[in-house]
Amino acid sequence: MPSPAETPRNETTNGSRATGSELVRFDKVTKRFGDVTVLDQLDFSVDTGKHVTLIGPSGSGKTTILRLLMTLLTPEEGTIKVDGDYLTHQERNGRLVKPSEGHVREVRKKIGMVFQHFNLFPNMRVLRNVMEAPVHVLGLSKDEAEQRAKQLIELVGLSEQLDKYPSQLSGGQQQRVAIARALAMRPQVLLLDEVTSALDPELVAGVLDVLRDIAVSTDITMLVVTHEMSFARDISDSVLMFDRGKIVESGSPDKIFSEPEHDRTKEFLSTVL
Ligand SMILES: Nc1ncnc2c1ncn2[C@@H]1O[C@H](COP(=O)(O)OP(=O)(O)OP(=O)(O)O)[C@@H](O)[C@H]1O
Ligand SMILES: [Mg+2]
Secondary structure (H helix, E strand, O other): OOOHHHOOOOOOOOOOOOOOOEEEEEEEEEEEEOOEEEEEEEEEEEEOOOEEEEEOOOOOOHHHHHHHHOOOOOOOEEEEEEOOEEOOOEEEOOEEEOOOHHHHHHHHOOEEEEOOOOOOOOOOOHHHHHHHHHHHOOOOOHHHHHHHHHHHHHHOOOHHHOOOOHHHOOHHHHHHHHHHHHHHOOOOEEEEEOOOOOOOHHHHHHHHHHHHHHHHHOOOEEEEEOOOHHHHHHHOOEEEEEEOOEEEEEEOHHHHHHOOOOHHHHHHHHHHO
């Protein structure tokens, strides 16, 4: 079994068509709930292989962005592209139309998400939790899925726990299984929404260490929402500061955390640093 450091950089993902270019693009995306505008004509992109962190106060729209990418929500206006394909539309005869379910399913396969509450299958042991979707959704053989699952379970440091049920694991261990399960689908982009915020404080570091390993040892693109600012500083290529559904300021972690320009960023950081 390879250690995390030895895991080939191209092993985790399907391999992107668009190396070195935009993997995710939001173009003038507006999301409203009733008459409340939560995202307002939002433009941003994430390049292939980069780690981008979204920070900002509660209610600023961070989770909404990830839920749009998971197609749990649809935008009222604008377009979202993943690896060059429209996620929320489909091109037909040069026009953008409502996408078919099959089109959405195909594009969605490029995206994996880990939630705050890990939502493991309670009736399945660790190994089966990680193998289940690759077998049933990707159509992998059981042998291939098992081999792959064992590698990923090793990557998250749980090789000793293959036969445990989720209820027999700590919250931090369960979250590490959830990370392995998301990676098992070989997404091109991994979405992480405050994945340590439901954990007891002593379990946070172990999960963040696993994510740091994944960030350095694989080529996966990451879009991360976190309140763990030192983690964000370590793993991010860039940081986007949100307020009320708009990007207030963006840049390298050094710039955002050490020399923020906007008062809103300074004020927010003073509450979390
Ligand atoms: N399903 C929904 N129906 C109505 N309003 C919603 C819904 N989901 C989110 N909102 C509202 O949209 C805004 C943005 O929510 P979102 O969850 O994206 O914020 P966030 O930046 O992730 O905040 P937090 O840091 O607290 O997780 C909030 O005002 C929220 O109340
Ligand atoms: Mg949120």
